[in-house]
Amino acid sequence: MASYILRRLLLMIPTLLGVMLVTFLVLQFVPGGPVERMISLMEKENMVGGGDATGSGAFSSYRGSKGLDSEQIAELQKLYGFDKPAPERFVIMLSNYLRFDFGESYYHHRRVVDLVIDKLPVSISLGMWTFFLTYLVSIPLGIRKAVHHGSKFDTVTSTLILAGYSIPGFVLGVLLIVLFGGGSFWDIFPMRGIVSDGWDTLSWSAKITDYLWHMVLPITASVVGSFAIMTMLTKNSFLEEISKQYVLTARAKGLSEGAVLYRHIFRNAMIPLVTGFPSSFVAAFFSGSLLIETIFSLDGLGLLGYESVINRDYPVVMATLYFYTILGLLSKLLTDLTYVWIDPRISFEEAQ
Numbered sequence: 626m627a628s629y630i631l632r633r634l635l636l637m638i639p640t641l642l643g644v645m646l647v648t649f650l651v652l653q654f655v656p657g658g659p660v661e662r663m664i665s666l667m668e669k670e671n672m673v674g675g676g677d678a679t680g681s682g683a684f685s686s687y688r689g690s691k692g693l694d695s696e697q698i699a700e701l702q703k704l705y706g707f708d709k710p711a712p713e714r715f716v717i718m719l720s721n722y723l724r725f726d727f728g729e730s731y732y733h734h735r736r737v738v739d740l741v742i743d744k745l746p747v748s749i750s751l752g753m754w755t756f757f758l759t760y761l762v763s764i765p766l767g768i769r770k771a772v773h774h775g776s777k778f779d780t781v782t783s784t785l786i787l788a789g790y791s792i793p794g795f796v797l798g799v800l801l802i803v804l805f806g807g808g809s810f811w812d813i814f815p816m817r818g819i820v821s822d823g824w825d826t827l828s829w830s831a832k833i834t835d836y837l838w839h840m841v842l843p844i845t846a847s848v849v850g851s852f853a854i855m856t857m858l859t860k861n862s863f864l865e866e867i868s869k870q871y872v873l874t875a876r877a878k879g880l881s882e883g884a885v886l887y888r889h890i891f892r893n894a895m896i897p898l899v900t901g902f903p904s905s906f907v908a909a910f911f912s913g914s915l916l917i918e919t920i921f922s923l924d925g926l927g928l929l930g931y932e933s934v935i936n937r938d939y940p941v942v943m944a945t946l947y948f949y950t951i952l953g954l955l956s957k958l959l960t961d962l963t964y965v966w967i968d969p970r971i972s973f974e975e976a977q
Contacts, residue, residue: 645947662937730938732932737940741926747926751843754844758844772886774860774864789849792849794917795916795920843923872889
């Protein structure tokens with residue numbers, strides 16, 4: 626197993642380099658980079674201030690701008706690190722990333738690490754509650770649906786969760802705001818941020834209550850659509866195990882239905898569900914919904930990523946991609962190791 630883990634870790638290196646290289650190359654050809662944006666802003670300021678109006682829209686060295694001289698353009702390129710060839714910039718970036726130096730945001734003018742840390746509480750809140758509520762509700766519900774397969778309970782719950790799945794999260798979010806966020810009906814829940822103003826001055830119990838009260842609507846909008854997949858996966862997994870021969874043998878020995886379900890079926894049926902925990906956990910924490918964050922005015926990583934792409938904030942784009950790629954690769958490795966831990970019959974060493 627140690628050799629398998631080592632091989633997987635070594636394979637992560639070329640994968641990570643490939644992802645970063647492809648993204649870096651794509652960014653080189655995206656129009657309207659940070660230098661071009663700054664040149665455009667400076668040309669507009671010059672025009673407003675009575676400068677040369679002939680520098681209308683063309684971009685400096687890229688299109689022969691008349692608004693700024695070559696020295697000013699060279700200073701801007703040096704400021705943003707574009708005075709060096711692309712291969713050299715890529716090597717410098719990777720060497721900095723190995724030391725966890727992700728540079729400074731072009732748009733926010735702050736260290737990327739500090740910027741991400743400030744946004745984490747929102748994304749962690751959304752991800753944590755979405756992950757735990759999905760599993761806490763879906764697994765017991767899926768088990769009961771499997772046990773009562775074909776019953777009225779199974780039919781009604783399937784209809785409800787599929788209806789919830791068919792409604793996009795942002796649409797449900799808007800509906801919840803209209804109904805309960807001071808829209809056209811009841812003003813019950815707050816609709817901005819994850820805590821109230823003056824939260825630091827509240828007692829611990831009041832802080833917890835205030836935080837939970839703010840999270841009700843965004844978590845509801847985020848989690849409802851997640852129930853269907855996990856519930857049906859749980860149900861189908863248990864139905865498959867219930868029909869196997871060892872279950873009939875256990876019942877023939879006189880074991881109760883509870884003993885058969887939780888001592889025999891449960892462990893085998895949970896294998897495909899438990900092994901998905903690592904990747905689902907990471908995905909829930911760091912793949913925050915942009916639309917949910919926008920609707921409920923939550924300043925999280927989803928909104929940060931969107932703004933970074935729109936504003937050509939390359940340090941934030943590349944740093945977050947680097948971080949997410951590492952987490953994604955590690956979660957895949959943990960998923961494979963979980964298979965072995967849950968089912969000792971699986972051996973990756975023998976397969977190789």
